[in-house]
Amino acid sequence: MYPQRIEPKPGQESVWDYPRPPRLEDTNKHIQVVFNGVVIVDTHAAKRVLETSHPPSYYIPPADIKMEHLVLTPQSSFCEWKGRAGYYTIRVSEKSAQNAAWFYASPTPAFASIKDHVAFYAHMMDACYVDGEKVEPQPGNFYGGWVTSDIVGPFKGIPGSWGW
Structure with a gap:
């Protein structure tokens, strides 16, 4: 059974309005990732x-x-939409986070434009920001999604959501 969709307020998006299969889009939002005090x-x-x-x-x-802070690992996984993912460990000085970022070296045709682009697990970083938030x-x-105040759920990953 699917959860009750939270109605978005003006300026918000509901993840329940996102498509399946997923959509890929460009964004000019300011994205920053900080690990061990380094952007x-x-x-x-x-x-x-x-x-x-x-x-x-x-x-x-x-x-x-x-x-220079990303070290390729032997970890891999498979996404039915994007293909086989590879992983990086993030290392800054003495601190590291194993398999904390992933990428697609040979994505499916629908996701060709993210070839070698890297996504980061926010929970493994010091901080991740979207337009300063x-x-x-x-x-x-x-999962590797990033929740900001302009996105409403409920989100896959909460207890009981595995079957959604």
């Missing part, structure tokens, strides 16, 4: 993936990432 992402050129019941996941072009991680620590 490792700073961009206005991200892409976001919008999928029913999920807050957006933001994919960052490698040119706007301090890639610190995001909340998508509940459950499994």
